Amino acid sequence: MALRPWNGLAIQPSSEPLCPLPAELLRLEPHPYSALGAPYGAAAGPFQLRQGVIERLLMAQASLQRLRPEWRLAIFDGWRPVAVQAFMVEHTIRQRCAELGLDPDAASPAREAVEVEVARFWAPPSPDPLSPPPHSTGAAVDLTLADQSGLELAMGSPIDALGAVSEPDHFGALAQRSVDQQQRQEALLWHGRRALLRQVMEASGFAQHPNEWWHFSWGDQLWAWRTAQPAAFYGRVEPVV
Numbered sequence: 500m501a502l503r504p505w506n507g508l509a510i511q512p513s514s515e516p517l518c519p520l521p522a523e524l525l526r527l528e529p530h531p532y533s534a535l536g537a538p539y540g541a542a543a544g545p546f547q548l549r550q551g552v553i554e555r556l557l558m559a560q561a562s563l564q565r566l567r568p569e570w571r572l573a574i575f576d577g578w579r580p581v582a583v584q585a586f587m588v589e590h591t592i593r594q595r596c597a598e599l600g601l602d603p604d605a606a607s608p609a610r611e612a613v614e615v616e617v618a619r620f621w622a623p624p625s626p627d628p629l630s631p632p633p634h635s636t637g638a639a640v641d642l643t644l645a646d647q648s649g650l651e652l653a654m655g656s657p658i659d660a661l662g663a664v665s666e667p668d669h670f671g672a673l674a675q676r677s678v679d680q681q682q683r684q685e686a687l688l689w690h691g692r693r694a695l696l697r698q699v700m701e702a703s704g705f706a707q708h709p710n711e712w713w714h715f716s717w718g719d720q721l722w723a724w725r726t727a728q729p730a731a732f733y734g735r736v737e738p739v740v
């Protein structure tokens with residue numbers, strides 16, 4: 500499959516504004532990208548989404564609570580200006596180079612391999628309005644499950660982990676091939692939680708990113724491609740200055 504086949508899809512832009520997340524939706528704070536110094540500028544920050552997306556998140560939380568009344572959705576990240584996308588892609592490449600003992604400022608095949616690895620998880624910070632990074636549209640959200648105290652549930656890998664461990668069905672496949680009982684039980688637990696998150700999000704109309712258990716969207720190009728819509732209706736939203 501091409502890396503991002505959805506980027507060619509038409510966008511019939513909606514004028515719906517970004518809205519702050521309501522109090523019913525738990526925010527995971529401190530926000531990790533803001534804490535790194537990501538350039539949100541004077542913009543109101545990451546916990547904003549399109550109204551249509553917020554409505555569907557509330558529907559997803561209601562269907563979660565019909566199944567698990569003590570659990571709730573926990574929002575890790577929402578709207579992301581293109582400048583923040585660029586900052587985070589660069590940060591992640593540098594972090595991965597440091598882990599591998601590579602000089603991030605020296606071109607090499609290993610450095611290129613890091614860029615390819617990072618691009619499986621982070622959209623390019625394209626300034627082209629025809630191929631906006633998903634979070635820059637206010638239609639994409641990174642989220643997980645939390646318990647009644649607001650503590651994140653273990654899902655097998657942290658949000659933003661690079662690697663196969665982040666693929667939505669990673670632990671389902673691991674449970675099937677595992678012969679170690681303890682490893683199998685743990686894999687089934689994590690797979691069950693990821694599957695529940697996907698179930699309630701998809702039941703509310705969201706589409707999941709193929710490589711990331713935590714990333715869902717409604718109304719952007721990825722959503723249009725995954726749900727066979729003729730066009731997306733949320734394009735890039737710029738910071739208000």
Ligand SMILES: C[C@@H](N)C(=O)N[C@H](C)C(=O)O
Nearest residue numbers: 620621622632633634659
């Ligand atoms: C890596 C993660 N935080 C994320 O948001 N990935 C998507 C695909 C993106 O960069 O738009």
Ligand SMILES: [Zn+2]
Nearest residue numbers: 639640641714
């Ligand atoms: Zn995301």
